[in-house]
Amino acid sequence: MLSVIYVSVADPAIGSADLVALVAQAQANNARDALTGALIYNGQNFMQLLEGPVSKVEACLARIRADRRHNGMIEVRRRLVEAREFAAFSMLYSPLFRDHGEDLSRLAARGGLDPQDERLITSFLALGGHGGAG
Numbered sequence: 001m002l003s004v005i006y007v008s009v010a011d012p013a014i015g016s017a018d019l020v021a022l023v024a025q026a027q028a029n030n031a032r033d034a035l036t037g038a039l040i041y042n043g044q045n046f047m048q049l050l051e052g053p054v055s056k057v058e059a060c061l062a063r064i065r066a067d068r069r070h071n072g073m074i075e076v077r078r079r080l081v082e083a084r085e086f087a088a089f090s091m092l093y094s095p096l097f098r099d100h101g102e103d104l105s106r107l108a109a110r111g112g113l114d115p116q117d118e119r120l121i122t123s124f125l126a127l128g129g130h131g132g133a134g
């Protein structure tokens with residue numbers, strides 16, 4: 001399976017109703033496509049992990065990349081995995097990732113992982129419920 005984490009810059013016009021619709025759309029499609037993952041939003045940036053069969057992940061990323069509800073999508077982690085990190089979630093959504101909102105903005109502006117991002121990634125993966133290892 002393929003697991004990809006990306007960050008992006010949300011369209012500033014996006015509102016909470018738009019986000020509810022986006023997440024519902026993602027969950028329905030992902031259930032169909034055997035994809036799982038998580039999405040966080042700090043008011044400016046998205047970070048998403050998408051995992052599943054390689055071709056399904058790639059096809060979904062291509063759709064997401066073309067989506068005008070955000071831009072500046074940058075992959076920060078890509079790996080082949082044996083086990084899912086968010087097996088229980090077609091798309092876990094955490095709108096207010098309060099403790100790490102600024103870390104996410106810095107990462108999205110910088111466009112690549114630094115050692116200092118480890119806390120952010122670890123906390124993000126911990127949303128999946130198993131400590132963020134791997």
Ligand SMILES: Cc1cc2nc3c(=O)[nH]c(=O)nc-3n(C[C@H](O)[C@H](O)[C@H](O)COP(=O)(O)O)c2cc1C
Pocket residue numbers: 022025026027029030039046048050060063064065066067069070091
């Ligand atoms: C931040 C963000 C995350 C998204 N995540 C997903 C996702 O996990 N799965 C998905 O199918 N679409 C996701 N989308 C929506 C896709 O860009 C696209 O609109 C959708 O897949 C098209 O679905 P449709 O064929 O049902 O119209 C996301 C969009 C954004 C902006």
